Amino acid sequence: MAERSESEEVKLLGMWASPFSRRIEIALTLKGVSYEFSEEDITNKSSLLLQLNPVYKMIPVLVHNGKPISESLVILEYIDETWRDNPILPQDPYEKAMARFWAKFVDEQIYVTAMKVVGKIGEERDAVVEATRDLLMFLEKELVGKDFFGGRSLGFVDIVATLVAFWLMRTEEIVGVKVVPVEKFPEIHRWVKNLLGNDVIKKCIPPEDEHLQYIRARSCVLSLGFV
Amino acid sequence: MADEVILLDFWPSMFGMRTRIALEEKNVIFDYREQDLWNKNPILLEMNPVHKKIPVLIHNGKPVCESLIQMEYIDEVWPSKTPLLPSDPYQRAHAKFWGDFIDKKVYASARLIWGAKGEEHEAGKKEFIEILKTLESELGDKTYFGGETFGYVDIALIGFYSWFEAYEKFGNFSIEAECLKLIAWAKRCVKRERECF
Numbered sequence: 328m329a330e331r332s333e334s335e336e337v338k339l340l341g342m343w344a345s346p347f348s349r350r351i352e353i354a355l356t357l358k359g360v361s362y363e364f365s366e367e368d369i370t371n372k373s374s375l376l377l378q379l380n381p382v383y384k385m386i387p388v389l390v391h392n393g394k395p396i397s398e399s400l401v402i403l404e405y406i407d408e409t410w411r412d413n414p415i416l417p418q419d420p421y422e423k424a425m426a427r428f429w430a431k432f433v434d435e436q437i438y439v440t441a442m443k444v445v446g447k448i449g450e451e452r453d454a455v456v457e458a459t460r461d462l463l464m465f466l467e468k469e470l471v472g473k474d475f476f477g478g479r480s481l482g483f484v485d486i487v488a489t490l491v492a493f494w495l496m497r498t499e500e501i502v503g504v505k506v507v508p509v510e511k512f513p514e515i516h517r518w519v520k521n522l523l524g525n526d527v528i529k530k531c532i533p534p535e536d537e538h539l540q541y542i543r544a545r546s547c548v549l550s551l552g553f554v
Numbered sequence: 555m556a557d558e559v560i561l562l563d564f565w566p567s568m569f570g571m572r573t574r575i576a577l578e579e580k581n582v583i584f585d586y587r588e589q590d591l592w593n594k595n596p597i598l599l600e601m602n603p604v605h606k607k608i609p610v611l612i613h614n615g616k617p618v619c620e621s622l623i624q625m626e627y628i629d630e631v632w633p634s635k636t637p638l639l640p641s642d643p644y645q646r647a648h649a650k651f652w653g654d655f656i657d658k659k660v661y662a663s664a665r666l667i668w669g670a671k672g673e674e675h676e677a678g679k680k681e682f683i684e685i686l687k688t689l690e691s692e693l694g695d696k697t698y699f700g701g702e703t704f705g706y707v708d709i710a711l712i713g714f715y716s717w718f719e720a721y722e723k724f725g726n727f728s729i730e731a732e733c734l735k736l737i738a739w740a741k742r743c744v745k746r747e748r749e750c751f
Contacts, residue, residue: 382655382688391644394644396644396647396648396651397651398650398651398654400654401647401650401651401654402647404646404647404650405643405644405646405647408643408646409643420627420630420631421613421616421618421627423626423627423630424618424623424624424626424627427620427623427626428618428619428620428623431620431623432604465604
């Protein structure tokens with residue numbers, strides 16, 4: 328166990344289908360940290376969530392010995408600095424800066440662009456798919472010669488980019504377009520296989536069937552404009 | 555071997571200002587290279603192929619992009635002088651949260667003040683003031699965002715202060731009238747950092 332003391336209290340306010348929540352679970356599990364998970368209904372937010380994250384009112388929120396931390400990338404770095412076993416970020420400042428850069432790229436570029444596909448059809452949808460692929464090509468090149476973004480083992484960028492592997496790529500069925508075809512993105516497909524060979528990842532990602540059902544239902548809601 | 559530090563930047567950029575301030579705080583000697591954003595230099599395109607934006611910090615030939623990431627890098631590479639971030643993990647997380655908030659919120663709303671008209675412009679103004687009030691509330695009665703010492707969050711925000719007069723002219727409003735404490739903070743920072751402006 329990697330806990331610092333017996334009286335350590337770690338709680339995660341999260342949501343089972345959220346990539347931002349799941350990445351925190353991956354990090355805590357990798358580090359062997361015991362935590363209490365509290366499932367939030369994002370359509371009916373608890374007063375606890377609103378109190379602990381008054382700025383954004385969003386999950387995930389990590390609460391460590393009563394102190395809340397919000398924003399998943401900030402939480403991941405906090406976890407890495409607090410529980411030092413199985414480091415997630417590289418030690419070297421330059422490698423660390425590169426990891427932070429790619430993580431930010433996944434969240435602020437790939438995710439934001441890919442989300443625009445919701446409710447779009449025809450040419451508009453094709454344009455979003457093309458834009459997403461252009462961005463994914465940067466990740467494709469980053470993976471050449473590596474098992475993971477972190478090198479030989481899972482790291483910060485891999486944990487963040489599970490968003491691509493298990494959310495973006497799972498929506499392909501529903502969107503009806505192969506956004507990440509294997510012939511264009513062989514490295515990404517190879518990397519997804521490597522992720523699925525990791526026990527922590529397998530344990531922490533949402534179960535596929537329920538997840539696809541949820542995405543299907545949510546896409547309908549979002550397309551109809553009931554966000 | 556002596557460090558070679560180059561900064562590709564654009565003089566009015568509030569993001570470039572952060573990196574300039576961080577380097578100055580650490581007494582790092584750097585080669586400032588002004589960039590023409592309408593006619594981008596091959597070195598900028600080579601060093602930041604993903605975003606093609608300034609600022610780009612090039613340390614011994616290796617580029618670091620994104621101003622907040624550059625600040626953390628500078629703090630880690632030159633740790634002995636004037637820490638920009640606290641050492642306690644919770645305090646660090648708190649500072650990074652607010653740095654990220656500034657990045658997500660301030661520029662986008664400010665852009666609507668000078669870049670949009672009609673309803674969008676009014677909405678931008680309203681949102682901008684709300685965001686500044688949120689930051690003011692976070693500052694509270696502290697001298698700087700980190701407490702008694704000037705640091706990461708102060709540096710993340712202060713570059714926008716040099717744009718306030720422009721926002722006020724375009725928005726036809728007074729930021730000081732809405733956020734007196736924040737302006738007082740900004741003046742304290744300027745007094746401290748006179749060389750950087």
